Amino acid sequence: MPELPEVETVKKGLVPAMERQRIVEVTLSAQSLRFPYPDGFRQIVQGAVVEKMARRGKYIIASLSTGASLILHLGMSGSFRIIGPSQEMLSQKHDHINFKMEDGTVIIYNDPRRFGFADIVFGDVEIDYKPFAKMGPEPLGESFNASMLKNRLEGLKAPIKAALLNQEIVAGLGNIYVCEALYRSGIDPRRRASQISLRRLERLVDNVKAVLEEAIKSGGSSLKDHKGVDGTMGYFQHHFDVYDREGQICRHAECQKRGTPCIERIVQSGRSTFYCSYTQS
DNA sequence: CGGTACTCCTGAAGGC
DNA sequence: TGCCTTCAGGAGTACC
Numbered sequence: 001m002p003e004l005p006e007v008e009t010v011k012k013g014l015v016p017a018m019e020r021q022r023i024v025e026v027t028l029s030a031q032s033l034r035f036p037y038p039d040g041f042r043q044i045v046q047g048a049v050v051e052k053m054a055r056r057g058k059y060i061i062a063s064l065s066t067g068a069s070l071i072l073h074l075g076m077s078g079s080f081r082i083i084g085p086s087q088e089m090l091s092q093k094h095d096h097i098n099f100k101m102e103d104g105t106v107i108i109y110n111d112p113r114r115f116g117f118a119d120i121v122f123g124d125v126e127i128d129y130k131p132f133a134k135m136g137p138e139p140l141g142e143s144f145n146a147s148m149l150k151n152r153l154e155g156l157k158a159p160i161k162a163a164l165l166n167q168e169i170v171a172g173l174g175n176i177y178v179c180e181a182l183y184r185s186g187i188d189p190r191r192r193a194s195q196i197s198l199r200r201l202e203r204l205v206d207n208v209k210a211v212l213e214e215a216i217k218s219g220g221s222s223l224k225d226h227k228g229v230d231g232t233m234g235y236f237q238h239h240f241d242v243y244d245r246e247g248q249i250c251r252h253a254e255c256q257k258r259g260t261p262c263i264e265r266i267v268q269s270g271r272s273t274f275y276c277s278y279t280q281s
Numbered sequence: 282c283g284g285t286a287c288t289c290c291t292g293a294a295g296g297c
Numbered sequence: 298t299g300c301c302t303t304c305a306g307g308a309g310t311a312c313c
Contacts, residue, residue, distance in 0.1 A: 003306060034289070034308090058307075076307055077291075094291080113290045115307060131308090158284065167308080174306050243306090269285055272304085 002074045004058060004139065004172030005212055009219035010080060011055045017082045017105050018050045018062060025100040033096060034075060034117040044068055044120050045099075057135055057171030061125055069125045075115025081108050136170040139208050144170060146202040153193040153201075160196060161189035161268050164208075173208070176243045177215070179274045181208045183242045183250070188280045189273045190266075242274040250276040 002010065026042045038044075048064035055061065062070040072078075083089045085104030097109040097118060109116070121129045136152065137144045152169050153160075163169050164178045173181075182189050184207040187200060196204070241251060246265040249255050255262045255278055262278045 006306080073307085075290095076305070111290095112292065113305090115290070156283085162284080165307090176306055270287080271306095 002058060002078070003174030003177050004055075005177070005215035005219050007058045007060060007074065007172070008055055008216050010074065011053055011060050013082070014060070014080060014107065015053045017101065017107055018099070019053050020049065020051070021105070022047065022049045022102040023099050024102050025098075027098045027100075029096040031096070031114065033111060033114050034073075035119070037118060038120045041118070041120060045070060056125075056132055056138070057167055058174070059131070063125075067122065069121045069129075071119040071121055071125070071129065072109070073116050073118075075111060075113060075117070077113040078109065078111040078116035081110065082106075083108065131167070134168050136166075136168050139170050139172055140212060144205060144209075146198055146205050149201050149205060150196075150198055153196070156193040158193055159190050159268060160187060160193045161273050163193035165269075165271070170208075172212075175271050175273075176240065177208070177211055179243045180211045180241055183274075183276060183280060184211065186279050186281065189268065189275050191281075242276060245274060250279065252276065252279050255279065 023045055024047070026045050028037055028042065044066070045064070048066045048068070050062045050070075051065055052063045053060065054063070058073065060072040060074075062072070064070060083106040089106055091108075092110060094112040094114075095108050095110050096114070099107040099109075101107070109118070119129075126132050137148070149170070153163055156163055158166075161178060161182065164173050164181070165175065179189070181204060185200065185204040187196065187204060242263050245263045247261045248263050249259065250262050252262075255276065258278075262276045263274060264277045266273050266275075
């Protein structure tokens with residue numbers, strides 16, 4: 001389920017438990033995740049110190065003292081929970097990976113749908129890990145701006161909705177935030193990506209950044225709430241303008257005034273798109 | 282090559 | 298209550 005803000009929140013939550021800590025033991029479930037665990041996974045990870053936790057798109061990267069990097073992807077239903085040294089460790093259905101740290105903390109990866117995966121990369125992840133080699137820019141980075149986006153959209157026949165979901169155009173966006181950013185920008189999700197003016201792309205870029213930043217902020221606060229309860233690193237509660245609001249009235253004054261439902265749901269490349277049929281053109 | 286459809290898997294939600 | 302269908306925030310692959 002997680003998109004960039006959720007992955008960023010999860011990564012931040014893992015930092016205090018993992019960074020500069022040695023992983024002393026790894027246990028894996030019998031069932032593999034989306035891909036089989038790489039050969040020698042346990043041997044490669046066990047005994048290594050996590051030097052730095054990072055995020056690229058929707059991927060979490062733990063760089064290890066051995067020079068290798070541990071890559072984690074949450075798929076649609078992956079989550080982590082952290083069991084402190086003095087806490088009782090209860091295993092749950094769909095637990096797949098346990099990382100036991102030197103101080104006794106255990107980090108557990110749980111994933112009911114098993115769309116997530118773990119991988120190992122030797123060398124420079126940006127070059128040697130295939131998905132990163134082709135991945136678009138980080139949307140919160142300086143390099144993500146309207147003119148570079150216009151270049152990347154040039155010649156595309158796909159609708160803007162599909163283009164923004166493509167991780168090779170821009171990294172980390174998923175169905176929810178694409179819907180929200182297009183709504184805020186007043187852009188019809190069905191519009192051809194290559195036919196959007198620079199002016200509108202400027203608004204789009206600003207709104208992509210804004211919606212992600214807002215989500216990261218609320219993700220951070222909900223993380224705190226969750227931790228106290230059961231150690232779950234949850235996803236934040238967030239208010240969406242259009243996502244999952246089919247048949248409702250959006251917050252635009254003109255739509256409020258009209259009083260008839262404006263939010264519609266359509267299917268684009270097999271995924272739900274929610275948008276305001278009056279203000280997005 | 283570009284674009285879309287299909288696919289992996291489990292669980293939650295809604296209809297009857 | 299239970300059984301069935303539909304849908305889910307990802308992304309690689311298959312195929313036109």
